[in-house]
Amino acid sequence: MSEVLTYEQVYNEYHKKVMGYIRSKISNSYDAEDLLSTVFIKVFEKFETFDQSKASISTWVYTVARNTLIDYFRVRKVHEEISEEDIVEEDAYQGILDxxxxxxxxxxxxxxxxxxxxxxxxxxxxxxxxxxxxxxxxxxxxxxxxxxxxxxxxxxxxxxxx
Amino acid sequence: MASLKELFDYQKFGHNPRLDALIRDTESRYSMTLGLDDLELVNAAGSPDMPRKSSLKDNSDK
The missing domain is CATH 1.20.140.160 (PhyR, sigma-like (SL) domain)
Known part of the structure; x- marks a missing residue:
């Protein structure tokens, strides 16, 4: 049975990956920092309700990051690298992307x-x-x-x- | 089931080392920037004869 991670452990393990992913999509470092914070605020808010025994933390964090980027592009009305049709429910990728x-x-x-x-x-x-x-x-x-x-x-x- | 596009997008997050190596290998062979002459070809429609160039990096006319 895999270890249940704390929020701090999730942050330590994934914040570089999330930042790398964000920077692959946008070049503005200030916006990237803001988005990183937004992603982990969302992760924190939903952390207690996320069932680590049933779904992959990695896929979940990725999906939160992905959807956060979609919102970012939509708000700025710029050419989207990810279309709004790609928005995925945050538990939909369970066991598929790993x-x-x-x-x-x-x-x-x-x-x-x-x-x-x-x-x-x-x-x-x-x-x-x-x-x-x-x-x-x-x-x-x-x-x-x-x-x-x-x-x-x-x-x-x-x-x-x- | 995830699509190819979705998997490659996830790779930008997950950074699987084996896939990273394949990606770097491809990148080593191809310049990611098209020269001006090549950009014109992108806009040309139905051009069957592609000009041959000795090197992708050499975009200047001799």
């Missing part, structure tokens, strides 16, 4: 040909459009779409995606 799943993704990506793996990472992690990627990878746009589809089909053989 290091084990990331390990599975890594193992699956390692099986891909390098070109396909690069395309997937450039598109889904770096957020580049396929048209931009086609130029970077020196292929036609139509071929890039074909390679993208092939990569997705291969990944679906190794993992289950919606």
């Amino acid at each position: 290091n084990e799943t990331l390990e599975e993704l890594a193992a699956s990506l390692e099986k891909l040909p390098e070109r396909e793996r690069d395309l997937i990472i450039l598109h889904y992690y770096k957020g580049l459009q396929l048209k931009e990627i086609s130029i970077m990878m020196k292929m036609s746009y139509s071929n890039c779409k074909i390679v993208h589809n092939k990569a997705l089909m291969r990944l679906r053989q190794y993992m289950t995606f919606e």
Whole structure:
């Protein structure tokens, strides 16, 4: 049975990860600090009601951070890196997003040909459009779409995606 | 079940080392910034013949 963490332990363990995640989305360091505080205020307010035996603390903290960022972009009416449709109920990711799943993704990506793996990472992690990627990878746009589809089909053989 | 997009977004939080290594490996091969000539190509529609360049980093006309 895993140890039940205190709020202080959660803060110590996750505040750097949350800040890293926030800074991957926004460059303003002052806003980032504010958002970090907002995230952990929300975590503190809901901490007593969060059942650590049933859900992953990591996924929960991540979801709070993610939704906080969505609110930030919405208030500022700037181009959103995360659309409002991506807002997730804070307990909806239980057991789905965790290091084990990331390990599975890594193992699956390692099986891909390098070109396909690069395309997937450039598109889904770096957020580049396929048209931009086609130029970077020196292929036609139509071929890039074909390679993208092939990569997705291969990944679906190794993992289950919606 | 999480989508690919969701998993990669979570990676920005979780920083799985194995995935980080793959990401760094990809980044080492590709400049994240497109040159002016390449930016024009992004806007060009239906261009079947992509110009060949010896190096992604060399964007200046010789």
